[in-house]
Amino acid sequence: MTRCVVGLFDSGVGGLTVAGRVFEKLPGLPILYFGDTAHVPYGNRSPEELVRYADGIISFLTGQGARYIIFACNTSSSLSLEIMRTRHALPMMGLIVPGAKAAVDATRSGRVGIIATQGTVKSGAYERAIRSLSPGTVVYSVPAPRLVPLVEAGQMDGPDTERALHEYLLPLREQGIDTLILGCTHYPFLRPAISRIFGPDVTLIDPAEATVEAARSDMFGRGLLPPGDGVQPCVHRYFVSADAPGFLHAARSFLGRQAEIDVREVCLPD
Numbered sequence: 705m706t707r708c709v710v711g712l713f714d715s716g717v718g719g720l721t722v723a724g725r726v727f728e729k730l731p732g733l734p735i736l737y738f739g740d741t742a743h744v745p746y747g748n749r750s751p752e753e754l755v756r757y758a759d760g761i762i763s764f765l766t767g768q769g770a771r772y773i774i775f776a777c778n779t780s781s782s783l784s785l786e787i788m789r790t791r792h793a794l795p796m797m798g799l800i801v802p803g804a805k806a807a808v809d810a811t812r813s814g815r816v817g818i819i820a821t822q823g824t825v826k827s828g829a830y831e832r833a834i835r836s837l838s839p840g841t842v843v844y845s846v847p848a849p850r851l852v853p854l855v856e857a858g859q860m861d862g863p864d865t866e867r868a869l870h871e872y873l874l875p876l877r878e879q880g881i882d883t884l885i886l887g888c889t890h891y892p893f894l895r896p897a898i899s900r901i902f903g904p905d906v907t908l909i910d911p912a913e914a915t916v917e918a919a920r921s922d923m924f925g926r927g928l929l930p931p932g933d934g935v936q937p938c939v940h941r942y943f944v945s946a947d948a949p950g951f952l953h954a955a956r957s958f959l960g961r962q963a964e965i966d967v968r969e970v971c972l973p974d
């Protein structure tokens with residue numbers, strides 16, 4: 705059985721936090737990663753733009769051999785996943801429903817906070833998913849537009865990052881949440897700084913964990929996973945739409961152990 709190639713995409717380096725979960729939970733499965741660095745940040749793009757970008761990227765990844773797509777971006781999961789399912793035949797998994805379920809399972813007080821991009825917050829996708837699973841859960845959402853540029857610039861701490869995090873998170877702390885969804889795949893890079901603000905009483909949910917778990921069972925159900933015959937070596941490939949050296953630098957520091965990172969710059973029709 706040939707191994708299923710998994711395609712992942714995001715606006716930039718954030719989706720590497722999802723790729724890391726794939727390496728952990730599905731070792732031996734080759735990935736194709738697309739960072740749409742020509743269009744980062746996605747957070748304030750219109751739904752029409754996000755649909756157009758996702759369409760081009762999924763067609764490209766399919767052409768490169770992807771047989772399964774994991775959306776490694778919450779904004780695209782919120783605003784383009786359902787449309788992509790009607791346009792492309794291959795199976796896809798997004799972050800919202802698994803992330804919402806993980807939060808509903810984790811909360812004891814029924815007060816859940818979300819930080820995410822403006823696009824994700826405005827879409828209401830997490831609120832809808834949480835309410836359909838647990839109508840009594842109260843959800844507080846805060847858009848955090850300054851965080852993605854800080855992460856893309858490698859500023860995981862320092863005064864600007866601390867200031868932005870305090871501004872976004874203190875109102876959530878005042879609402880007495882006990883669970884916080886990191887609703888953008890760039891934010892797990894800020895986890896230590898976020899944990900310092902909330903302390904141990906607030907559970908931080910990285911939706912990537914439940915999403916990759918859900919993708920694994922889905923792939924298994926579809927017969928896309930190889931039989932358990934040990935982990936085979938495999939080659940992962942990375943593509944970006946701009947600034948390959950910048951992405952390579954960031955990817956090396958985030959994925960340290962994945963020293964051999966082959967990044968190619970490709971130009972997709974806009």
Ligand code: DGL
Pocket residue numbers: 714715716718719744745746747748776777778779780821824852887888889890
């Ligand atoms: N990392 C993406 C997300 O999860 C996109 C962030 C952005 O580019 O604004 O939403």
